[in-house]
Amino acid sequence: MIPYERQQAILEHLDGADILKLEELQEFLPEASVSTIRRDLKELEKQGRVDLLVGGAVRLRTVSHELGVMVTSALHAAEKEAIAQRAAREVQDGDTVYVDSGTSCTALLRHLVDRDVTIYTGNGSACYVTGAIRAHVLMLGGEYNPQTLSVTGPITERILGELYFDKSFLGVNAVSVERGVTNPSFDEAAKKKLVRQNSEKTYVLCDSSKFHRVSNVKVFDLEGLTIISDATDDHLIKHVSILTPGD
Numbered sequence: 001m002i003p004y005e006r007q008q009a010i011l012e013h014l015d016g017a018d019i020l021k022l023e024e025l026q027e028f029l030p031e032a033s034v035s036t037i038r039r040d041l042k043e044l045e046k047q048g049r050v051d052l053l054v055g056g057a058v059r060l061r062t063v064s065h066e067l068g069v070m071v072t073s074a075l076h077a078a079e080k081e082a083i084a085q086r087a088a089r090e091v092q093d094g095d096t097v098y099v100d101s102g103t104s105c106t107a108l109l110r111h112l113v114d115r116d117v118t119i120y121t122g123n124g125s126a127c128y129v130t131g132a133i134r135a136h137v138l139m140l141g142g143e144y145n146p147q148t149l150s151v152t153g154p155i156t157e158r159i160l161g162e163l164y165f166d167k168s169f170l171g172v173n174a175v176s177v178e179r180g181v182t183n184p185s186f187d188e189a190a191k192k193k194l195v196r197q198n199s200e201k202t203y204v205l206c207d208s209s210k211f212h213r214v215s216n217v218k219v220f221d222l223e224g225l226t227i228i229s230d231a232t233d234d235h236l237i238k239h240v241s242i243l244t245p246g247d
Contacts, residue, residue: 079209084107084205087104097118098120098168099120100170102150113135119135140160164198168201169203171206180221182216222239
């Protein structure tokens, strides 16, 4: 296994736990020595992806840090595909929809481009769609973030202020009962708020690893929101509607 593959495996294991010790990581990667894993962790720390703690423990950097698409796309890929398939069932032919940035929304985009719908998006992944498609796809302008493949800022908000959607599908970083929906970027939060205001129905695409987490910028409260996730949650379901692939 090359260093990049080991590092992606480390990130995936950390995403499912608060803190892991070095020895625990070695159980997941028995072919790698402790010194090799330690080198990988130091490299991930330099990239801002993990925090090394006193005593040889490590944790994934708080969700308030925006991980790049190359990292997040490798995490919970099966769950995100199931979420996208469930979200696509909410779209009817003839709908005008907004599809946000983020890996779950990118998966949804792939399911919608061959439907008779109009798609507005600030997701740069749409530019990788090639060949014949049925959907009418319109890209928003704005300040481009190459890490998240998203556009934000005054230009984006000006355009969104004059658009209205039958349905919108938003990607988020964290959901909790106490803090609502949160993410790391003020510009992204402002964009998502505006989209929700101008949508008849808003769905949040969120794999269950993001439940009961908090990022540093509030997007909106849970009231009236529908989450599409890979699993339900006994605590959140008391405050918000959750749709799952089995529904």
